């Protein structure tokens with residue numbers, strides 16, 4: 001990967017490589033765009049095939065956060081961190097504290113939170129070193145684990161997408177195929193089960209599958225089978241890029257709506273599913289519940305206020321589908337336009353000069 005070429009192509013601001021011998025920390029903080037405000041995005045811990053794969057993931061996820069935060073109406077830019085390592089074996093206190101010091105070093109340009117492989121306990125360790133972390137324990141006045149709120153947003157967005165595909169937003173009797181039943185999807189399964197949807201689940205973690213089978217009467221399938229099952233809705237809730245050349249021909253679903261980030265391997269896959277008449281709820285619009293929830297901490301966390309905003313995900317999904325139909329464009333393009341237009345509007349409204357704290361005239365007088 002030619003890194004500067006990539007940064008230039010997608011207009012990234014900054015990439016920070018964090019290394020600490022003692023703890024084994026190897027992390028990449030990617031800051032995509034801070035036009036709207038500080039970059040807020042989670043920290044993912046994952047075993048990557050190569051350093052290049054880790055860098056690419058951080059970059060793609062950071063850009064996704066710029067669009068997610070903008071589309072959700074937040075005054076926040078986009079950033080993300082990946083820590084290279086196995087979250088089941090390689091974590092230690094020193095690692096998250098070392099990482100916290102790197103976050104502190106950015107002096108508020110980047111604020112972190114949970115993502116795949118990290119927990120509230122990890123955020124609490126980061127918080128030992130910096131205030132620029134959200135999703136820490138509620139005992140600190142924070143919002144805690146964002147996953148259940150993300151799940152609620154996905155559930156609401158899925159209903160809006162179902163309305164467009166089936167004429168009703170009721171999910172009763174609908175068959176939903178869920179890939180990955182981790183933190184978000186577990187709560188999503190609960191909402192769907194309560195509404196009377198039938199669940200088909202898969203995960204590479206057997207325990208996670210068993211829990212969904214036992215608690216929600218889900219039918220389990222092998223990871224490779226999930227794409228081809230007979231279902232109404234495919235909910236990707238594991239990692240990204242699962243809507244691709246191999247999986248699209250297998251899909252029977254009329255709706256794709258799930259929590260995973262970067263669901264489309266390439267944008268052309270969004271074009272392809274659009275042509276096939278599949279209603280795609282753009283990933284960063286439907287999964288914004290978690291970031292909406294943690295972002296509320298910046299105002300002094302209020303659960304009711306945060307949930308009121310999360311409810312609007314239903315309307316946002318309706319809106320992208322409406323624009324998609326009106327302009328004859330795929331929903332992912334409609335969502336990108338919505339996000340980009342907001343960034344441009346705010347960029348322009350901020351264009352007048354504002355004193356930035358360096359009072360040149362008063363300093364001159366003291367010389």
Ligand SMILES: NC(=O)c1ccc[n+]([C@@H]2O[C@H](COP(=O)([O-])OP(=O)(O)OC[C@H]3O[C@@H](n4cnc5c(N)ncnc54)[C@H](O)[C@@H]3O)[C@@H](O)[C@H]2O)c1
Pocket residue numbers: 114115116117146147148150179180181182183184185202203204205208223237238239240259260261287288290291
């Ligand atoms: N946690 C949040 O609040 C939040 C917010 C927005 C987006 N997301 C995104 O949603 C997705 C899920 O997040 P999470 O917090 O639930 O993570 P998680 O790690 O708790 O769950 C992911 C699950 O997917 C499983 N998995 C991984 N690869 C798989 C595969 N090939 N096939 C089947 N299962 C597989 C894992 O075993 C795990 O159980 C991620 O893409 C994340 O970036 C999460």
Ligand SMILES: CC(C)C[C@H](N)C(=O)O
Pocket residue numbers: 040041042043068112113114115116135146261287288290291294
């Ligand atoms: C800020 C976090 C809640 C971010 C979350 N992992 C996301 O992808 O939106």
